[in-house]
Amino acid sequence: MLCQNCSKREATTHIKRIVNGETTESHLCEECARKLGYDDFFDDFSFSIPNIFSSFFKDSAFALASAKTDRCEKCSSTFDDIIRTGMVGCADCYEKFYDRLLPSIQRIHGRTKHVGRVPYTEVPDEKKPEAKKKELSAEEKIAKLQEDMQKAIDCQNFEQAAVIRDEIKELKGEK
Numbered sequence: 001m002l003c004q005n006c007s008k009r010e011a012t013t014h015i016k017r018i019v020n021g022e023t024t025e026s027h028l029c030e031e032c033a034r035k036l037g038y039d040d041f042f043d044d045f046s047f048s049i050p051n052i053f054s055s056f057f058k059d060s061a062f063a064l065a066s067a068k069t070d071r072c073e074k075c076s077s078t079f080d081d082i083i084r085t086g087m088v089g090c091a092d093c094y095e096k097f098y099d100r101l102l103p104s105i106q107r108i109h110g111r112t113k114h115v116g117r118v119p120y121t122e123v124p125d126e127k128k129p130e131a132k133k134k135e136l137s138a139e140e141k142i143a144k145l146q147e148d149m150q151k152a153i154d155c156q157n158f159e160q161a162a163v164i165r166d167e168i169k170e171l172k173g174e175k
Contacts, residue, residue: 005036009032072090072092138171
């Protein structure tokens with residue numbers, strides 16, 4: 001759509017005004033919008049993610065640049081770069097600037113230790129599903145079957161109780 005003001009350039013700004021219940025719409029190019037006073041309304045707000053993230057570092061005592069500038073060996077980022085952009089350059093930056101990043105990371109996340117899911121290799125053996133499949137001794141099997149039989153009797157499921165009774169006899173070696 002062409003600009004409704006100059007009819008030369010592509011319209012990039014859409015203005016919708018409602019005055020006393022009447023709606024008027026205008027489609028303007030960037031240049032005409034600027035001339036008519038419709039500049040970018042959000043210039044002063046600075047809503048970018050890097051600005052928001054970098055605000056977490058501003059309170060840090062390390063935010064002031066020191067005379068000696070440390071750089072990450074891998075990506076050559078400085079701590080000032082991290083503050084300015086709000087982005088860490090690489091994984092090595094976390095180690096290089098650990099002491100300076102730690103207070104901000106704690107403030108953002110509340111903790112620095114992972115508390116979510118862990119890799120399967122780090123799960124203790126007794127909590128792994130295969131550990132639960134361990135073989136029960138004959139006495140343990142009989143005790144479990146007797147509990148099951150009692151539950152079946154309590155529910156008046158005598159057919160199931162009879163089947164369990166036969167299993168118990170078989171385990172005991174009776175016939």
